[in-house]
Amino acid sequence: MKTRFSFLLLLSILIASCGGNSGSDTTLDKASSPKEVAPxxxxxxxxxxxxxxxxxxxxxxxxxxxxxxxxxxxxxxxxxxxxxxxxxxxxxxxxxxxxxxxxxxxxxxxxxxxxxxxxx
Ligand code: HEC
CATH class of the missing domain: 1.10.760.10 (Cytochrome c-like domain)
Structure with a gap:
């Protein structure tokens, strides 16, 4: 439980900090689908x-x-x-x-x- 939460937290921080890509909702949806985890x-x-x-x-x-x-x-x-x-x-x-x-x-x-x- 805890690990999974930190992973998601880390992932969203990383996505946010690289490239200034807005529209985080769609990015997050993609990332949490089983096929595309953590590019x-x-x-x-x-x-x-x-x-x-x-x-x-x-x-x-x-x-x-x-x-x-x-x-x-x-x-x-x-x-x-x-x-x-x-x-x-x-x-x-x-x-x-x-x-x-x-x-x-x-x-x-x-x-x-x-x-x-x-x-x-
Ligand atoms: C204290 C100063 C210092 C720090 C801090 C430092 N470097 Fe260097 N770096 C040098 C010096 C001096 C050279 C040249 C060494 C030589 O060829 O004699 C160099 C060369 C390089 C080269 C080779 C470039 C070439 O074409 O020869 C790379 C790659 C490099 N550093 C990467 C890094 C990275 C990555 C970091 C951080 C993790 C870093 N350096 C931190 C001083 C530093």
């Missing part, structure tokens, strides 16, 4: 952004371009997902190793978020 891309989008804003903007800036403490401009990074994951996990140069701070799931989400910053 993963949306979830990662907002959670990755939140993690980035908490832990990464001090050096990388809100748009990834700040470059403080020798940080690289994330909007032009050519690193692969594996390389990013490794660098966020183990750190490099002045960049903090995040393995004791974020779990593997959170690292994956924040890495996906950094990939969404690449100028297209």
């Amino acid at each position: 993963p891309p949306r979830r990662q989008c907002s959670r990755g952004r939140k993690i980035f804003r908490t832990y990464c903007i001090t050096c990388h800036g809100i748009d990834g371009k700040l470059g403080l403490n020798g940080a690289k401009d994330l909007s032009i990074s050519i690193l692969t997902t594996e390389e990013r994951t490794l660098q966020v996990t183990k750190g490099k140069g002045l960049m903090t190793p995040f393995e004791g701070i974020l779990n593997a799931d959170q690292i994956q989400q924040v890495v996906e978020y950094t990939e969404s910053m690449i100028a297209k």
Whole structure:
């Protein structure tokens, strides 16, 4: 009971925080139908952004371009997902190793978020 309630609560917060999509009634109806539960891309989008804003903007800036403490401009990074994951996990140069701070799931989400910053 309790878990289910927190899940729904979390879901609606996540939906609300990513993309400013109004018409929450229809979104909620869809989400609670058995076929379409918690669409993963949306979830990662907002959670990755939140993690980035908490832990990464001090050096990388809100748009990834700040470059403080020798940080690289994330909007032009050519690193692969594996390389990013490794660098966020183990750190490099002045960049903090995040393995004791974020779990593997959170690292994956924040890495996906950094990939969404690449100028297209
Ligand atoms: C203390 C400052 C600092 C913080 C906080 C920080 N970084 Fe970095 N970041 C750096 C530095 C410095 C580099 C460049 C390291 C090098 O190549 O020598 C870097 C490089 C990177 C790169 C590789 C870019 C490239 O193309 O080489 C990624 C990806 C990255 N950071 C992601 C993150 C993420 C995600 C977070 C938050 C979880 C984060 N960083 C937090 C300083 C920081």
